[in-house]
Amino acid sequence: MKYIKLLRVNNYIKNFYIFMPAFFSGMLLTDDVAPNSAMAFLLFSLMASAIYIINDLQDIAEDRKHPTKRNRPIASGAISAKLALSIAVVLALFSLATAWFFRVDLFYVLLAYLLLNLAYSYRLKHIAILDISIVSLGFILRIEAGHAVTGILISKWLMMMVFLLSMFQAMAKRLDDISVAAEQGVISRKSIDGYNADFLKIALSIFSAVLVVCYIIYITQPISVERLGANSYFTVFPVLLGVLRYLQLLYVHKRNYNPVKIILKDHFLQLVVLAWVGSFAFLLYV
Numbered sequence: 001m002k003y004i005k006l007l008r009v010n011n012y013i014k015n016f017y018i019f020m021p022a023f024f025s026g027m028l029l030t031d032d033v034a035p036n037s038a039m040a041f042l043l044f045s046l047m048a049s050a051i052y053i054i055n056d057l058q059d060i061a062e063d064r065k066h067p068t069k070r071n072r073p074i075a076s077g078a079i080s081a082k083l084a085l086s087i088a089v090v091l092a093l094f095s096l097a098t099a100w101f102f103r104v105d106l107f108y109v110l111l112a113y114l115l116l117n118l119a120y121s122y123r124l125k126h127i128a129i130l131d132i133s134i135v136s137l138g139f140i141l142r143i144e145a146g147h148a149v150t151g152i153l154i155s156k157w158l159m160m161m162v163f164l165l166s167m168f169q170a171m172a173k174r175l176d177d178i179s180v181a182a183e184q185g186v187i188s189r190k191s192i193d194g195y196n197a198d199f200l201k202i203a204l205s206i207f208s209a210v211l212v213v214c215y216i217i218y219i220t221q222p223i224s225v226e227r228l229g230a231n232s233y234f235t236v237f238p239v240l241l242g243v244l245r246y247l248q249l250l251y252v253h254k255r256n257y258n259p260v261k262i263i264l265k266d267h268f269l270q271l272v273v274l275a276w277v278g279s280f281a282f283l284l285y286v
Contacts, residue, residue, distance in 0.1 A: 002079060003079070006052075006053060006056075006073045006074070006084060006087070008048075009049075011048065011052070012045045013260060013263065013264070014142070014260065015041050015048065016041070017139055017142040017143055017162060018037055018142050018145050018146040019146060020158065021037075021143060021147050022034065022037050022150050022152055024154060024158060024280070024284075025154075026227070026284040027152060028285075029285065033150050036103075036150055037149060037150060040145045040146060040149045043095045043099050043102075043110065044110065044113070044145050047092060049091055050087075050088040050095070050114075051088075051113075051114070051121070053085070053087060053091075054088050055117075055121045055125075056072055056074045057074060057081055057085060057088075058121050058122065059075075066180070067180065095110055096110055096111060105149075106145055106148040109145045110145070112141060113138060113141045116137065116138070117138065119134075127194075128193065128195055129194065132170035132171060132174065133167070135170045136170060139162050139165075139166040140159065143159060143162060155221075155224075157214055157215075157218035160214050161211060164207055164210055164211040168207045168246075171200050171203050171207065172200075172204065174192060174195050174200055175201070175204070177192045178192055178195060178197055178200070179254075204247070205247075211243065212236075212243060215239050216236055219232050219233060228280075228283040232283055234279060235283070238272050238273075238276035239276060242276065245269050245272060246262070249266060249269075
């Protein structure tokens with residue numbers, strides 16, 4: 001169990017963005033598209049685990065002061081720093097080597113993700129706004145990984161939506177950090193000096209509005225209507241419900257915790273996501 005926590009397997013849900021090019025093109029079930037995307041998912045997940053470990057190694061001192069992060073395997077001492085570093089190196093090298101022989105383009109995406117996150121872990125995560133921007137670029141690279149193994153391009157509007165959504169989630173996480181700092185006097189990251197609750201709440205409202213507008217533009221474009229049918233606009237409703245539910249959890253129920261935990265724990269949000277994915281799958285594949 002401690003090794004599963006070390007690898008943060010629960011965060012692999014983020015890597016499903018890799019399937020977006022195949023899914024939204026309607027080609028997920030075509031030829032080798034699904035297996036290739038699955039391989040990219042596996043290799044990206046291993047690389048992400050290596051990055052999580054490196055980041056935890058950098059944050060040992062801060063994590064030991066945090067009410068929940070102190071239970072992480074490295075911070076708690078359940079796994080030694082030396083062993084954790086060895087695991088990270090093996091995972092990163094295995095991911096890169098396999099990608100090199102599988103798809104060279106995927107190798108370059110993984111290398112870019114590794115270098116970007118090394119810069120993030122060692123320096124850039126302490127710079128406000130830049131820190132959440134880099135996290136969001138990681139999701140763009142996930143989509144590029146899907147493109148690298150399938151050759152399928154994704155709509156620029158969908159790409160913009162992914163960036164906006166990931167920025168939204170990163171800002172929600174910073175709001176959680178600020179809440180913890182205010183309630184328990186624990187500073188989990190230096191960059192929160194560049195944020196406050198008022199700024200983040202205004203930014204979250206702006207990003208949620210722009211996100212919905214981008215989706216409406218995408219779904220009402222002639223090419224989308226031609227591919228999905230005249231009833232494609234119905235998929236806007238799950239998106240609106242999902243955004244409103246997320247904001248409700250943040251502001252009404254005060255659940256300012258990790259966005260991944262919100263998705264994994266909140267059944268209403270899970271149903272909304274399933275409804276959106278299901279409606280899109282029906283329009284594309286039935």
